[in-house]
Amino acid sequence: MEAAGNPVAEEGRSLLSPHEVEAPSRPLLELEGVWKVYGRGRGRVEAVKGVSLSVHQGDFLAVMGPSGSGKSTLLHLMGLLQRPTSGRVLFGGRDVSSLPDAALSALRNTEIGFVFQAFHLLPRAPALANVELPLLYRGLPARERRKLALAALARVGLADRAHHRPSELSGGEQQRVAVARALAGSPRLILADEPTGNLDSASGREVVSLLSRLNQELGVAVVVVTHDPEVAGAARKILWMRDGVLVGEAEPSSATAAPSPQPSSERPPLAGKGGRLRLRDLLRQGLGSLGRNRLRAGLTALGVVIGVAAVVLLVAVGAGVRSEVTRGIQSLGSDLIVAFPGSLEVSGGHPVSPLTSVDVSRIQERLGERARVAGSVASSARVSAGGRRVFATVDGTTAGFHEVVARPLAAGRWYTRGEVEAGARVAVLGSKVTRSLFADSSPLGRTVTVAGVSFRVVGTLVPVGSAGIGFDRDNMVFVPITALQAVAGRTTLDAIFVKAPSTSEVPRYKALVEEYLARTYPGDEFSVLGQDQILDLAGRLLAVVTIALSAIAAISLVVGGIGIMNVTLVSVAERTREIGVRRAVGARAKDVLWQFLLEAVLTSVAGGAVGLLLAVAGAYLLARLSPVPAEVTPWAVALAVGLALGVGVFFGVWPARRAARLDPVEALGRE
Numbered sequence: 001m002e003a004a005g006n007p008v009a010e011e012g013r014s015l016l017s018p019h020e021v022e023a024p025s026r027p028l029l030e031l032e033g034v035w036k037v038y039g040r041g042r043g044r045v046e047a048v049k050g051v052s053l054s055v056h057q058g059d060f061l062a063v064m065g066p067s068g069s070g071k072s073t074l075l076h077l078m079g080l081l082q083r084p085t086s087g088r089v090l091f092g093g094r095d096v097s098s099l100p101d102a103a104l105s106a107l108r109n110t111e112i113g114f115v116f117q118a119f120h121l122l123p124r125a126p127a128l129a130n131v132e133l134p135l136l137y138r139g140l141p142a143r144e145r146r147k148l149a150l151a152a153l154a155r156v157g158l159a160d161r162a163h164h165r166p167s168e169l170s171g172g173e174q175q176r177v178a179v180a181r182a183l184a185g186s187p188r189l190i191l192a193d194e195p196t197g198n199l200d201s202a203s204g205r206e207v208v209s210l211l212s213r214l215n216q217e218l219g220v221a222v223v224v225v226t227h228d229p230e231v232a233g234a235a236r237k238i239l240w241m242r243d244g245v246l247v248g249e250a251e252p253s254s255a256t257a258a259p260s261p262q263p264s265s266e267r268p269p270l271a272g273k274g275g276r277l278r279l280r281d282l283l284r285q286g287l288g289s290l291g292r293n294r295l296r297a298g299l300t301a302l303g304v305v306i307g308v309a310a311v312v313l314l315v316a317v318g319a320g321v322r323s324e325v326t327r328g329i330q331s332l333g334s335d336l337i338v339a340f341p342g343s344l345e346v347s348g349g350h351p352v353s354p355l356t357s358v359d360v361s362r363i364q365e366r367l368g369e370r371a372r373v374a375g376s377v378a379s380s381a382r383v384s385a386g387g388r389r390v391f392a393t394v395d396g397t398t399a400g401f402h403e404v405v406a407r408p409l410a411a412g413r414w415y416t417r418g419e420v421e422a423g424a425r426v427a428v429l430g431s432k433v434t435r436s437l438f439a440d441s442s443p444l445g446r447t448v449t450v451a452g453v454s455f456r457v458v459g460t461l462v463p464v465g466s467a468g469i470g471f472d473r474d475n476m477v478f479v480p481i482t483a484l485q486a487v488a489g490r491t492t493l494d495a496i497f498v499k500a501p502s503t504s505e506v507p508r509y510k511a512l513v514e515e516y517l518a519r520t521y522p523g524d525e526f527s528v529l530g531q532d533q534i535l536d537l538a539g540r541l542l543a544v545v546t547i548a549l550s551a552i553a554a555i556s557l558v559v560g561g562i563g564i565m566n567v568t569l570v571s572v573a574e575r576t577r578e579i580g581v582r583r584a585v586g587a588r589a590k591d592v593l594w595q596f597l598l599e600a601v602l603t604s605v606a607g608g609a610v611g612l613l614l615a616v617a618g619a620y621l622l623a624r625l626s627p628v629p630a631e632v633t634p635w636a637v638a639l640a641v642g643l644a645l646g647v648g649v650f651f652g653v654w655p656a657r658r659a660a661r662l663d664p665v666e667a668l669g670r671e
């Protein structure tokens with residue numbers, strides 16, 4: 001019945017140290033010829049020189065000796081917070097000197113409690129949260145943590161101070177909170193390094209009697225490093241240390257301590273969930289820490305906000321322009337073929353075109369009546385009417401151009417074949433030119449001046465939207481090519497357009513045009529493109545532009561990432577002592593890594609989310625207020641999330657690793 005009466009205790013015990021053999025004679029902790037040497041060469045310090053000792057369940061030892069004799073070092077070795085340079089450390093009979101960090105941390109977490117001279121409480125956390133800290137790293141659920149922590153606080157007489165922060169507590173109370181923290185995980189060993197060193201004598205006495213009560217009531221083994229004979233007097237045995245060596249031991253003369261402790265079976269049970277910090281607690285911690293540094297986190301995230309907003313917006317503009325261009329090209333019709341001199345591969349530097357109106361006629365003859373053929377030559381010119389002027393693309397076209405390239409009229413008519421043959425000075429205006437020159441009045445029958453030559457307006461076009469980068473299809477004036485030649489002096493065509501009778505006949509007509517050009521101009525290179533190829537070409541050009549712009553925007557992401565790295569480094573430096581405390585209560589190096597990495601990633605992702613919202617708002621405004629189209633696609637959203645995550649991880653991992661690699665004892669030592 002007795003064994004069944006405390007099943008959880010059995011479970012808890014087996015979790016804490018699965019291989020442990022509970023023999024009454026077996027010491028809890030053994031040091032065998034342990035050395036600790038710092039530095040090398042001239043800086044070499046032998047802090048502990050071949051110390052052997054054992055601590056049994058229920059022991060109460062005091063370690064005394066002059067300053068610098070190696071007492072603290074010895075205590076850190078006993079607490080598995082430091083590895084010996086040589087010699088063996090056995091815990092529960094098992095050699096732990098070379099266990100990996102995670103295993104040592106788990107042992108510290110479950111079997112050992114530390115009390116430091118400077119208390120080492122987390123200043124911003126209330127007493128309860130401080131006491132819960134070791135339980136957090138055991139993966140206990142919140143409710144259980146709270147219960148155990150409250151019990152530990154009650155045991156040190158501070159149940160009513162659970163929600164006070166360290167700054168609201170006296171030194172003695174702070175140290176009792178620290179004792180409660182050491183106690184909360186029901187360790188078998190409590191190690192205290194000059195626990196009364198920062199206290200007045202009354203508070204000191206209180207802490208010492210607390211330790212000795214824990215020793216007697218719970219059977220916890222206690223090792224106290226102290227200068228104070230009164231503190232040592234509470235112990236059952238005093239070890240003297242000098243120059244890194246144990247030089248003697250004694251029973252305290254005042255022998256206030258006496259009764260043999262209760263058996264350790266009364267140790268309260270604990271069962272953790274896998275003995276790991278829970279994701280939920282990790283997240284809560286990270287969010288809490290960022291929340292306390294709200295302004296700093298916000299400013300840090302700003303770089304990512306701007307970077308993500310810029311990238312998403314540029315991608316959105318790219319996508320918008322692309323679909324606009326696609327629509328524009330598609331509006332030309334899927335049966336359109338364009339022929340122009342030069343190749344697609346040659347970018348920049350148009351070759352001198354050999355094409356003329358004669359070619360248009362000849363191609364028309366070859367293709368027959370069912371196809372429609374026209375040519376055009378474009379140039380830029382100043383166009384004016386009355387007192388107003390604009391700079392526009394002036395397109396000289398052969399007869400029937402409007403039948404090949406669909407451009408719906410808003411008013412009036414296109415010029416006739418006869419007008420083209422006669423070189424009549426008539427013009428059809430794009431919507432933008434119309435608006436600029438004539439505002440709201442009708443331009444039909446009025447005169448516009450193109451490069452100093454007068455043209456009569458016979459028609460106006462409906463707007464079609466800009467179909468490309470730097471090319472506005474509404475800012476155009478169409479005139480007969482014969483008339484333009486009189487103005488510009490050019491007789492060659494930039495391109496010849498062919499409208500095939502149907503989409504399915506495009507390849508055949510393309511081949512015919514190619515054949516004609518090859519025969520007529522042997523040795524010259526031409527491009528003859530169907531709609532698919534035009535779309536492909538435009539898409540490729542736009543992709544290059546989008547990528548180039550996004551790369552520039554990505555620079556601000558890098559800057560943002562460096563900001564995050566910087567602040568995470570600062571945070572690690574600020575919280576070095578906190579890292580030491582967490583490691584002492586059993587946080588694995590990996591837990592520390594995750595803690596800081598998570599903060600970096602949360603900062604970055606929050607920045608990314610805000611940046612995405614800004615980009616969506618920006619795209620909406622752009623679409624409403626400017627002619628630049630912008631579309632935030634799902635792909636851009638995924639890009640934003642991915643970028644923010646990537647920046648956080650990439651720039652957070654190095655500072656986080658630095659934090660994880662800190663030596664726990666060194667971290668604790670920095671004040």
Ligand code: ADP
Pocket residue numbers: 038039045046047065066067068069070071072073074
């Ligand atoms: P005590 O606690 O008895 O005052 P310590 O254990 O702190 O002594 O230090 C023992 C010796 O080891 C001292 O000479 C100290 O300067 C040296 N020491 C302690 N820690 C380090 C370290 N990280 N690097 C170099 N020397 C150290």
Ligand code: MG
Pocket residue numbers: 071072073193
């Ligand atoms: Mg010391």
